[in-house]
Amino acid sequence: MKNVNLELELKTIRDKEKNSDLLLQVEKILLEDEISRNEISNQLSLKNEAINKNALVFDLLKTENIFHINHIEKICVDYRLRFLDSSLFKNNIPEEAISKIKNLEKEHQTKLAGFKIVAPSKAFHLLNYDDPILFIPIGNNYYYLVHKWGDEFNWYRKLLVWPIKNLSNFTIxxxxxxxxxxxxxxxxxxxxxxxxxxxxxxxxxxxxxxxxFAYYFFMMGKNFNEEIWQRKYYNN
Structure with missing residues (x-):
């Protein structure tokens, strides 16, 4: 009689079931997961501007991830960022963000939509008028932070864009x-x-x-931080 190696015993049991429904079950689970992730990716690329609320279970939300539109506006204005629909985001959404969306949907038993992203202008496909944070709306101008990725901003970015924050700052x-x-x-x-x-x-x-300043800034289609933070156009 030999001692039992639990790992080998476990593999033996599994291998005996290879011809059963085990592999089919695993394949089905993986396929469903892939389909779910693809649906989330597609949702992120859709225009969701008209959606302003997701049906989430309030007791399951993390308070530290809830932000009012005024909080988002302030950080966008201070650091010259834009708060736009995820369909305009031209970089890839990381898999970790998709996983968090999938977990939220499972936890709250709902399908999420209306995704918004805070990022610099260059991170978006801005339309001609002729380091990102992913949000979802939860109603009454409140947004829930889903995921943040990328590098941190340099500490001096706020100082660099301070003169073009608004007309008063520029005048001063x-x-x-x-x-x-x-x-x-x-x-x-x-x-x-x-x-x-x-x-x-x-x-x-x-x-x-x-x-x-007027020639370079305005003639090039630029504008003050307070004016552009929610605009999807690069020249208006």
Missing amino acids: TSILVSIIVALLVPENNLSKSVPLAPLIVFLFAFKSIVAV
Whole structure:
């Protein structure tokens, strides 16, 4: 009599059933899983702009994953991001995100739709007017965070886009830069020969900054953060 190797014994039992329904059952399960994942992928690529609510069991939701539209708007405006339909997202949705959607659907006994993503403009297929976070709507302008992936944003991104956050920020930035330019211009005898010379230099610098910005920013179809965070067009 030999000692029993449980692993080998388990494999022996399984192998005896290879000709039974075991393999068919496994194949069916895997096929159903693949079909389910494909359905989720297809749903992510569909336009769901009209869907603003999913039937979820409130007691099963994680409070830390619930966000109001105002919270999403603030982070989009601060970091110059867009909050758009997942059908416009041009990068691949990771398998981990699909798995989380599948688990949510199973847990809440429902089919999810209306997917939204927060990401930089370059991550979307923006339409001509002529590091991402996946959300689903749960009603009353509240959204549930499903999955986050990608790299973290650089700490200075918020500072870089602060001047173009809105018109007020741009005006303040233009004034500060104009003051610095005026202070850097050597006075010499300029103040004696030209009355209010520093003020004239400041006004000239301010006018030049605004003109250059208007040409580059607006003529290129750009706009302030507060205006674009939910727009699906790149030139409006």
